[in-house]
Amino acid sequence: MKALSLRELEAEAQRRLEPGAYDLFAGGADDEVTLRANENAFARLGLVPRVLRGRGRPQLETTLLGCRTSMPIVIAPTAFHRLAHPDGERATARAAAAAGAIMTVSMASTTAIEEIAEASAGGTLWFQLYLQPDLGFTEALIRRVEAAGCKALVVTVDSPVFGRRERDLRNGFTDLPSGLCCENMRPAGPGGTRGPARPIAFSEALSWEHIDWLRKSTSLPLVLKGLVHPADAKMALERGVDAVLVSNHGGRQLDTIPATLELLPPIAEAIGGRLPILLDGGIRRGTDIVKALALGANAVAIGRPVLWGLAAEGEAGVAHVLETLRSELERAMALCGCGSASDVGPELLHVSRWEKQCRTS
Numbered sequence: 001m002k003a004l005s006l007r008e009l010e011a012e013a014q015r016r017l018e019p020g021a022y023d024l025f026a027g028g029a030d031d032e033v034t035l036r037a038n039e040n041a042f043a044r045l046g047l048v049p050r051v052l053r054g055r056g057r058p059q060l061e062t063t064l065l066g067c068r069t070s071m072p073i074v075i076a077p078t079a080f081h082r083l084a085h086p087d088g089e090r091a092t093a094r095a096a097a098a099a100g101a102i103m104t105v106s107m108a109s110t111t112a113i114e115e116i117a118e119a120s121a122g123g124t125l126w127f128q129l130y131l132q133p134d135l136g137f138t139e140a141l142i143r144r145v146e147a148a149g150c151k152a153l154v155v156t157v158d159s160p161v162f163g164r165r166e167r168d169l170r171n172g173f174t175d176l177p178s179g180l181c182c183e184n185m186r187p188a189g190p191g192g193t194r195g196p197a198r199p200i201a202f203s204e205a206l207s208w209e210h211i212d213w214l215r216k217s218t219s220l221p222l223v224l225k226g227l228v229h230p231a232d233a234k235m236a237l238e239r240g241v242d243a244v245l246v247s248n249h250g251g252r253q254l255d256t257i258p259a260t261l262e263l264l265p266p267i268a269e270a271i272g273g274r275l276p277i278l279l280d281g282g283i284r285r286g287t288d289i290v291k292a293l294a295l296g297a298n299a300v301a302i303g304r305p306v307l308w309g310l311a312a313e314g315e316a317g318v319a320h321v322l323e324t325l326r327s328e329l330e331r332a333m334a335l336c337g338c339g340s341a342s343d344v345g346p347e348l349l350h351v352s353r354w355e356k357q358c359r360t361s
């Protein structure tokens with residue numbers, strides 16, 4: 001029987017995956033406070049629908065950074081898709097393209113960007129980058145990504161060091177199984193060959209100067225992923241980036257960062273409509289997406305649900321995830337009296353008397 005919800009799909013994925021692989025995908029940093037907070041924040045915020053507005057069937061199509069997408073739902077970059085299913089990133093890319101959705105390919109993909117682009121066959125791909133201290137290597141990779149036809153660079157800025165994930169330490173998961181590697185980390189060798197994969201380096205020295213360098217190194221639109229502070233959102237505006245993705249890395253980096261949903265309003269205020277804002281972390285229902293849009297996001301991104309779909313059923317599973325969220329979003333918007341994203345605003349949100357009191361006291 002097909003999973004009725006993304007939560008059922010996670011249960012199915014858990015049945016199919018090795019326990020260590022399930023924990024690698026499901027887990028977060030330290031006490032997993034942020035991981036839980038992301039989902040809980042959506043449950044705590046209520047929707048108060050409008051009625052009798054006669055808007056007709058909700059229109060979900062939108063444009064992000066010049067890319068048409070069938071819905072405001074982007075696939076977030078997640079590593080190691082071939083650990084979830086042998087077809088790995090190719091299956092994800094095929095499902096995304098068929099759904100008319102944008103896929104963000106992780107730099108830590110277990111399939112090379114060129115092969116993912118081939119599988120995607122004209123679908124829209126963005127590429128996620130951990131800027132490497134070796135700028136020569138980074139630049140060569142950007143050229144590969146451009147040549148493969150990717151339409152934006154999503155630069156992850158929340159990872160000067162690697163978060164400590166105790167589930168992985170407990171399970172002894174330190175490396176990919178033999179036969180799998182981060183294919184984009186293999187530098188070009190002689191005669192079109194590729195050398196062994198380098199480990200992905202995280203850099204405590206990463207700074208706004210590197211973003212300036214990137215800006216000069218490529219004409220692709222730049223999305224900064226992992227911004228959570230409004231002061232950094234203002235810096236992003238000043239430095240000429242093209243979009244921000246409000247993210248706490250799905251609770252996998254700094255633990256105890258609040259839920260992204262709670263961090264969104266001050267960031268939206270700082271940005272003031274001058275840049276597109278995306279949000280990820282804990283999106284599991286169409287109603288979650290309505291809430292993110294109501295608080296100022298232009299679109300959301302989904303991480304783990306894609307891995308659950310992939311683990312459960314490969315390409316068909318990812319297609320099922322995208323279709324489930326699309327139809328849930330459409331239904332939630334219709335039930336809220338919204339015909340398009342421009343109808344979705346803060347008036348639909350229920351701020352409890354208790355919360356109002358906390359804010360004024």
Ligand SMILES: Cc1cc2nc3c(=O)[nH]c(=O)nc-3n(C[C@H](O)[C@H](O)[C@H](O)COP(=O)(O)O)c2cc1C
Nearest residue numbers: 025076077078079106156249250281282302303304
């Ligand atoms: C297994 C896994 C691998 C991830 N790999 C990456 C990555 O390679 N690069 C990156 O920027 N974010 C990575 N992320 C973070 C996601 O892009 C995204 O921020 C997060 O998963 C969103 O939360 P959600 O899983 O609740 O939807 C990863 C997340 C997971 C769960």
